[in-house]
Amino acid sequence: MAVDRERVAALVRELLGAIGEDPERPGLRLTPQRVADAYAEFFAGVGEDAAAPLAHTISVSRGPAPDTLPSGAVLLRGIRFRSVCEHHLLPFRGHAHVAYLPGEHVVGLGSLPRVVEILASRPQVQERLGEQIADTIAGSLDTRGVLVVLDAVHECVTMRGGQQADASTVTIAARGELAEPAARAELIALMTLGQGPAAAREAAGS
Structure with a gap:
């Protein structure tokens, strides 16, 4: 559903x-x-199907090494995103780190940032955004587990209230085998490499 620009402009004038x-x-x-x-x-993501970018998958069992299946996770770090907090309509922005344990099919790496972009381009809260990304990947791909870590700075924290300019929020959403903290420990270490110990501890659930 397209944004009604004429109506938005009239309301902004008011x-x-x-x-x-x-x-x-x-x-x-x-x-x-x-x-x-x-x-x-x-808000271009309102009404858009976030699973659409995951529709085309790649079979790894029929590739150049047909007897080889992925033994570990596929991890894409540092996906930049921006969204708008639905509580104050102020922006928040940061990085998404997305991992999944594939079965016989994988998805093109460029599809994962697109999922994040679609879901972030809506009025959001960070906690729900991470869960929606995880649900979309888990529900659309042949996967044994999904892990999504979001690290974002919220203007409703930096610009108003306590005005904590250096504060960032870390949230985690996990599905399948990666729902257990011990199972995701290695991925958390890779995701938070260079992020500092506090982010690693919060993401690991310790």
């Missing part, structure tokens, strides 16, 4: 008036349309 500003002054005259264009980008 909002500017509600805070005591003049939406017709030169500096604000184009702001409603600019905000509408930005929202069309920020």
Whole structure:
């Protein structure tokens, strides 16, 4: 479902008036349309099928080494994402680290960032975003386990309230075999390499 830019622009003009500003002054005259264009980008994932990028898989059992199946996880670190917190409509941004234990099929690595992008391009909370990414991958791929770690900075924490400019939030979502902390310990170490011990401890669930 496409964002109604005309309606968003009209509401932004009303909002500017509600805070005591003049939406017709030169500096604000184009702001409603600019905000509408930005929202069309920020919320492009509303109504979009997050599983669609995972529809095309690659068989590893019929590849150049047909007797070889993956023995370990597929891990993609450092996927940049940005989203908008549904509580204050302020942005949060960070990195997603995604791993899964494949069966006989894998997916192109470029598909995983697309899943993150679609689900992040909605009004969100970080905790739910990680769970949705994990559910989408677990439900769409031949996988024995999924692990998603998100590390993000929230403007509702850095700009208001306690204004903790250096605070970041780490969340974890796990499915299948990787739901056990011991089973995901090696992946957590790889995901949080260079992130510091605090992030590693929180992601590992210790």
